Amino acid sequence: MTSIVSAIIVLGILIFVHELGHFIFAKLFGVGVEKFSLGFGPKLIGKKIGETEYLLSAFPLGGYVKMVGEGGEGEIPEEEKARSFAEKSPLRRIGIVVAGPGFNLIFAWFLFIVIFMLGVPSATTKVGEVVKDKPAARAGMVAGDVVTAVNGKKVARWEEMAAEISAAKGQALDIEIRRGAVTKTFRIVPETRTGKNLLGENVTSPVIGVVAAGETVIDRYPPIEAFSRGSSQTWTVIELTALSLVKIVERAIPLDTIGGPIMIAKMAGQQAEAGGVSFLAFMALLSVNLGVLNLLPIPILDGGHLIFYLWELVFRKPVSMRAREIAQQVGLALLIGLMVLAFYNDIARYLVGNG
Known part of the structure; x- marks a missing residue:
């Protein structure tokens, strides 16, 4: 139950932020907004305030803002044309479309700033294990040693120590440690290890053979x-998300890593139990993913609409209705295929497997 509630909270907030971006920029550019809905499908509850009906709909995996004249379908009353989405310049339509994903990225940025102010856990440089027959063991380091400096540069966190070892590019290191009340310095030549990074790529790195406590x-x-x-963290996550999508297309990252609603619910529950900062970090990561995914040039997503309006901006004429219809059908098929894959992976991972 915790997982379901946590997932509803996370998705509800992220969908609201996304649609709020579209809504605010539509209003800013003088476009009328008929509906603002969290969720798709049949209306559960709704209230009309001014010209806009605010809805909570049955299916919570998304939302929408319905603007006057959106899609250019049907005749728009003459008095409404000035407030029609279709009648606005391509630049203004681009601004409205980009605002949704943009708000998700800005929201993630805000969350990461709050997280660093609230406090993030960092590993100290205390050594928990010295791997047998590796450079640190041969030099005389033992479990319980606390690394205080690398090549004369003070370090207090494991991440700092690892960065200094990596920066030396395999050259000999002077590792200063504290062992009880005694300070010692060891001359250690790292060895090279080959492994895979988060994107499934083979990478080599210098290591000395110690494990954090x-x-x-x-x-x-x-x-x-x-x-x-x-x-910095927001930009790193944006880059990692974009690169991950490229690697999935290249098949460097297996398709079975893609997750759907069950995976989101399970992870949301786990992060909620881990504490407020972990929950906020998960929400920030998901917000970046939502922002980046929506900017993909796939018809039916914001990125697909963006391509149509950029075409119109460059060539001074809109994409034909027939071309848009075909593109929307292709985009819908791709999106349904992705959703089926995500559901299949969830079922295989959590219901059939040992997830």
């Missing part, structure tokens, strides 16, 4: 540093 501290940052770190 798992001791963590909470690092909290003042607003200015949190802003910087949050911005």
Whole structure:
């Protein structure tokens, strides 16, 4: 039950943020908004305020903003043409379309800043295991040692230590450690290890053969540093998400890694139980994914509409209705195929398998 409630909260917030982007920019550019719906399908509840009917609909896996004249279907009353989406310039339509994914990315950025202010867990440099017959073991390091400097540069977090080892590019390292009340320095030449990164690519890296003890501290940052770190983290996640999509197309990342609603619900429940910061981080990651995915040039998604309006902007004429209809059908087929794959993976992972 926790997983279902958590998933509803996460998806509800992210869908609201996305549609709010479309809504605000539609209003900003003088476009009338007839409906603002969280969810698709039959209306569960609704209330009309001004010209807009605000709805909660039956199927929660999405939402929509229905604007006056959207899609250019049917005749628009003369008095409504000035407030019609179809009558606005291509640039304004592009702004309205991009605003949805853009708000998701901005929301993720805001969440990451808040996360760094609230505090993120970081592993200390305490060594939990020294791998037998590896460079650190041969030099004399033992479990319980705390690394305090690498090549004269002070380190207090495992990530900092790893970065310094990597920066040396396999050259000999002076590793300073604290063992109880004693300080020692070891001269260690790293060895090269080949493994796979998050994108399934083979990468080589220098290692000395130590494993973190798992001791963590909470690092909290003042607003200015949190802003910087949050911005950097947002961009890193955007890049990683885009590269992951490319690798899926190239089949470097297996298709069975794609997850659907069951996976989201399970992960949302796990992150909610792990605590507020973990839950916010999961929401930020999902918000980036939603923003990037919606910008893909697939008809029926925001990115597909963006292509139509860019065409109109460049060639000074809209894409023909027939071409749009065919493109929408192809896009719908692709989207349904992706949803079927995600559901299949969820069923195989959690209902049939041992997930």
